[in-house]
Amino acid sequence: MLPNFTNYTPGRVARYAESFCRTKTIAHIAAEACTSKKHYAQKRGESVAGKYKYLDFKDRKQIATWYLSGDRPADIAERLGVTPATVYRELKRGATGELDRNQRAEYNPVLAQQTVQASFKRRGRSAAEAGESETGGINSDRV
Incomplete structure (x- = not known):
């Protein structure tokens, strides 16, 4: 008025x-x-045109460490230079179905990496593009 x-x-x-x-x-x-x-x-120091990146196994291990220490997904996203939605999707991808010591859904980076690799394989990407070598030969049997 x-x-x-x-x-x-x-x-x-x-x-x-x-x-x-x-x-x-x-x-x-x-x-x-x-x-x-x-x-x-x-x-992240990237151009605004839209450069996308895949999380590698090192990033997944960092997410697991920070998430277990009690950090919020938004804080983790800021440290990694990705959106919070990326971290939430990653936490969902690597969820084990159990609760961690913080009473939140437990996150396993090996499980998340295997899920991503299986997804790439279904889509026809090669193992090198999928980041298979980044796991360092870690199998879920040994974790």
Whole structure:
């Protein structure tokens, strides 16, 4: 609702109009929300054009270490330079069905790596592209 401008001086109307123009519109808020992907890419030092990366076994071991120490998935994502959704998907991928010492779903990086490799195999990617060598020959039997 606009105020009654009959008692306002021209300078006061100008200040009101200036402050009104500074407020954010829904379009501005939506535009800022869309920059979140750009934000994560810039934090990693990548171009904003959209460079995607796969998590490797080293990243999965880091996620397991930080998650077990009680860190939030959003904090883990920031450290790795990925979106929180990536970490949540990774935690779901490596879930064992048990609870860890923090009473959260237990995460096993070996299980997650095997799941990714099986997915790549189903899609027809070669073992080298799937990162098979990054597991260091670790089998779930030995864990």
